[in-house]
Amino acid sequence: MNDPAIGETLVSSEDLRRRVAELGKQISEEYEGRDLFMIGVLKGAVLFLADLMRSLTISCEVDFMAVSSYGSQTDSSGVVRILKDLDAPIEGRHVLIIEDIVDSGLTLQYLMRTLAARNPASLEVCALLTKPERLRVDLSPRYLGFEIPNRFAIGYGLDHGQRYRNLDYVAALNG
Numbered sequence: 074m075n076d077p078a079i080g081e082t083l084v085s086s087e088d089l090r091r092r093v094a095e096l097g098k099q100i101s102e103e104y105e106g107r108d109l110f111m112i113g114v115l116k117g118a119v120l121f122l123a124d125l126m127r128s129l130t131i132s133c134e135v136d137f138m139a140v141s142s143y144g145s146q147t148d149s150s151g152v153v154r155i156l157k158d159l160d161a162p163i164e165g166r167h168v169l170i171i172e173d174i175v176d177s178g179l180t181l182q183y184l185m186r187t188l189a190a191r192n193p194a195s196l197e198v199c200a201l202l203t204k205p206e207r208l209r210v211d212l213s214p215r216y217l218g219f220e221i222p223n224r225f226a227i228g229y230g231l232d233h234g235q236r237y238r239n240l241d242y243v244a245a246l247n248g
């Protein structure tokens with residue numbers, strides 16, 4: 074894509090492929106014999122989830138949630154509205170939330186609290202990216218792809234104004 078808004082590469086497609094395969098292997102080992110229920114957070118986690126589930130060697134169920142954060146465009150407020158909820162109850166299931174990026178962590182903290190109240194057997198997070206400098210809550214994903222610097226990231230599911238999700242690598246947004 075030839076677009077001046079696409080800045081330097083933060084994570085290459087080769088590194089994404091390699092790390093997603095590693096995470097798939099680790100999750101397969103650790104959830105072996107357990108009833109894995111993966112929840113993809115729309116829309117950003119779609120590419121990550123699609124690649125991750127293909128790299129699993131165990132069976133799993135997949136569902137999606139859509140949430141929107143109240144607040145400004147660039148800063149999340151921690152007050153989250155559920156736009157699309159799960160189709161089925163998660164009580165007694167081993168739930169793994171699949172997120173694109175943990176920025177302040179407020180969205181994920183809200184989601185964790187909401188889902189924990191539904192009594193899953195376990196509840197963990199697998200995030201592709203974190204920005205450690207921005208984290209405002211005490212939360213660390215059990216499974217993590219990459220730490221990135223404090224830049225606005227686009228590509229591999231992540232958008233800016235709903236664009237750039239289809240880039241096959243993660244780039245910084247210019248400007």
Ligand code: IMP
Nearest residue numbers: 149175176177178179180225226231232
């Ligand atoms: P948080 O509540 O501040 O952790 O924000 C989480 C959500 O904001 C993520 O799930 C993304 O949808 C969005 N977000 C945060 N940082 C970025 C970024 O660098 N690029 C694209 N989306 C982002």
Ligand code: MG
Nearest residue numbers: 114117173174
């Ligand atoms: Mg998101």
